[in-house]
Amino acid sequence: MANLMRLIETRKSVRTYSGEPLTPADREKIGEFIKDVPNPFGIPVTFSLLDPAAHKLSSPVLSGEPLYVAARVKKGPMADAAFGYSFERLVLFAWSLGIGTVWIGGTMKRADFENALGLAPDEMMPCMSPLGYPARRRSVKEVMMRKGVRADDRKPWAELFFENDPQTPLAKPADPAAAAALEMVRLAPSAVNKQPWRVIRKDGAWHFYEKKDGDRYESDAVGDLQKVDLGIALCHFVLGLEDGGKTPAVTLADPGVATPADWRYIATVTANIVESL
Numbered sequence: 001m002a003n004l005m006r007l008i009e010t011r012k013s014v015r016t017y018s019g020e021p022l023t024p025a026d027r028e029k030i031g032e033f034i035k036d037v038p039n040p041f042g043i044p045v046t047f048s049l050l051d052p053a054a055h056k057l058s059s060p061v062l063s064g065e066p067l068y069v070a071a072r073v074k075k076g077p078m079a080d081a082a083f084g085y086s087f088e089r090l091v092l093f094a095w096s097l098g099i100g101t102v103w104i105g106g107t108m109k110r111a112d113f114e115n116a117l118g119l120a121p122d123e124m125m126p127c128m129s130p131l132g133y134p135a136r137r138r139s140v141k142e143v144m145m146r147k148g149v150r151a152d153d154r155k156p157w158a159e160l161f162f163e164n165d166p167q168t169p170l171a172k173p174a175d176p177a178a179a180a181a182l183e184m185v186r187l188a189p190s191a192v193n194k195q196p197w198r199v200i201r202k203d204g205a206w207h208f209y210e211k212k213d214g215d216r217y218e219s220d221a222v223g224d225l226q227k228v229d230l231g232i233a234l235c236h237f238v239l240g241l242e243d244g245g246k247t248p249a250v251t252l253a254d255p256g257v258a259t260p261a262d263w264r265y266i267a268t269v270t271a272n273i274v275e276s277l
C-alpha cells in the first residue's frame with residue numbers, strides 16, 4: 001500500500017459526499033478487494049456493496065453518499081476484533097483510491113441495513129460505511145459532530161503505550177518500524193474517538209488491551225464497538241510493522257500482567273523487532 005503512514009495521517013471520516021457515483025474503475029477495484037479481506041483471527045468477514053436507493057438506506061449524519069459497504073461476521077469470540085481488522089483494511093484501501101469512508105455503528109437505521117444484508121440470527125453487522133468522493137466542504141452538521149468528539153485530537157503516547165506494566169510509559173522504541181507502527185495505532189479512528197487501545201510491551205511481545213468505557217458500546221446485535229476499535233488498532237500495528245519490513249504474528253498469549261479493572265486483554269503481536277540498535 002502506497003505510503004501507509006501518509007494514508008493513515010490523511011484519512012479522516014467523510015460524512016459529506018459530492019454525490020457523484022464511483023467511477024466504474026474504482027467500483028471494480030473495491031469490488032475485487034472486498035472479495036477476500038483476511039484478518040489474523042481467521043474469521044471470515046463478508047462484505048456487500050449496497051445501493052442507497054434500491055434498499056432505501058440512509059444515515060442522518062451523511063449527505064451525498066452514492067453507495068454503502070456493509071459487512072457481516074458470525075458472532076463468537078474475537079468476531080468484533082476480526083471485523084474491525086478486516087473493515088479497516090478496506091477503509092485504508094478505499095482512501096488509497098481517494099474514496100472517503102466513515103465507520104458508522106450508531107447513526108443509521110440499523111434494521112434497514114441488516115435487512116438489506118439478509119443478516120442471519122447468528123451473524124452481526126457492527127458497522128457500515130458510505131463509499132464516495134468527499135465534497136469540497138464539510139456540512140455544518142459534520143463540522144459540529146467533529147467538534148463534539150474532538151475528532152482531530154488523539155491521546156499522547158504516554159497514555160497508551162507501556163513497558164512491562166500499566167504504570168510505566170514506554171520509551172520510543174529504537175527500531176523505527178516499531179515506533180512508526182505505534183504511531184499508526186495512536187492515529188487510528190475509534191467509536192466516539194475514545195481510543196480504547198492500550199499496549200504493554202513485555203519480553204519482546206506487544207500485548208493489546210481494551211480499556212472498557214462501561215458497557216454502553218456493547219450489545220448482542222451490534223457486538224462490542226470498542227473491541228472493533230481494538231481490531232482497527234491491531235490492523236494498523238500489523239500493517240505498520242509489515243510496511244517496516246517485519247513479519248508480525250498475532251496470537252492469544254495473555255501475559256497475566258496486573259492491569260486496571262477496566263482493561264480487558266485482547267491479543268498479542270510478536271515480530272522480529274530489534275530492541276536496541
Ligand SMILES: Cc1cc2nc3c(=O)[nH]c(=O)nc-3n(C[C@H](O)[C@H](O)[C@H](O)COP(=O)(O)O)c2cc1C
Nearest residue numbers: 012013103104105106107149151189190191192193
Ligand atoms: C467502531 C466505530 C464506530 C463509529 N460509529 C460512528 C457513528 O455511528 N456515527 C458517526 O458519525 N461516526 C462514527 N464513527 C467515527 C468516529 O467518530 C471517528 O472515527 C472519530 O471521531 C475520529 O475521527 P476521524 O475518523 O476523522 O479521525 C465510528 C468510528 C468507529 C471506529
